[in-house]
Amino acid sequence: MxxxxxxxxxxxxxxxxxxxxxxxxxxxxxxxxxxxxxxxxxxxVDMSRPKAIKEFVEKFRSNGTPLNVLINNAGVLMSGDKRTLTEDGLETTFATNSLGVHILTSGLIPVLENSEDPRVIIITSGGMLVQKLDLSDLQFEKMTKFDGTMAYSQTKRQEVIMTAMYAKQYPKVHFSTCHPGWADTAGMIYINNE
Ligand SMILES: NC(=O)c1ccc[n+]([C@@H]2O[C@H](COP(=O)([O-])OP(=O)(O)OC[C@H]3O[C@@H](n4cnc5c(N)ncnc54)[C@H](OP(=O)(O)O)[C@@H]3O)[C@@H](O)[C@H]2O)c1
Structure with missing residues (x-):
């Protein structure tokens, strides 16, 4: 803040x-x-809705609004063992933390590239350390029982790997990820209650 x-x-x-x-x-x-x-x-804009993000990006780009820094902060940890889907039928954690971040970031790259010293910061999580990237089950359909914390950790791992790939693909932009520290926020209540 x-x-x-x-x-x-x-x-x-x-x-x-x-x-x-x-x-x-x-x-x-x-x-x-x-x-x-x-x-x-x-x-x-609902960051779990690809169409809404694309519409926002198109509007932002067509307005000619400059952009120097993009901070991707929105994220969800779905509590419990119930796999939930968005209105588009996407698993909510993946839709918000990975796909939404990707659509917003890649869509705004052309605007960022027009700025001096452009930057993208993606707020990930130390929770990613408990997961290796698993490309075979991006929406957690194969988990024997859905685990919200593991799904969250996997998407946070995905964010870090996506960021490294963006950095290679778009050298004009500086990309960073960060773990913001542990804080007692609405998104983390599930972890604290365990
Ligand atoms: N708190 C921690 O200990 C911790 C640790 C590691 C990483 N992080 C990361 O820090 C970031 C912020 O989390 P936080 O802890 O501050 O939790 P938070 O207070 O729950 O904030 C998450 C924010 O994301 C927004 N959001 C969630 N889904 C969205 C969607 N579909 N579209 C648009 N916005 C959406 C929420 O909006 P609403 O107000 O509408 O819910 C909220 O403002 C997240 O990426 C999280 O993974 C937090």
């Missing part, structure tokens, strides 16, 4: 991509108050 506020205070413009109008508007108001700026824009 402090990093984003600093960027706005020093003249940056922020585009927030959120799925919930209510929570997005709350975050927008918070950022406006903390930064004293109106250079903050809210876009309602």
């Amino acid at each position: 402090e990093f984003v506020v600093f960027q706005i205070k020093t003249g940056g413009t922020v585009h927030m991509v959120c799925r919930s109008k209510e929570r997005g508007e709350e975050a927008l108001k918070d950022l406006q108050e903390k930064s004293g700026s109106s250079n903050i824009h809210l876009h309602l």
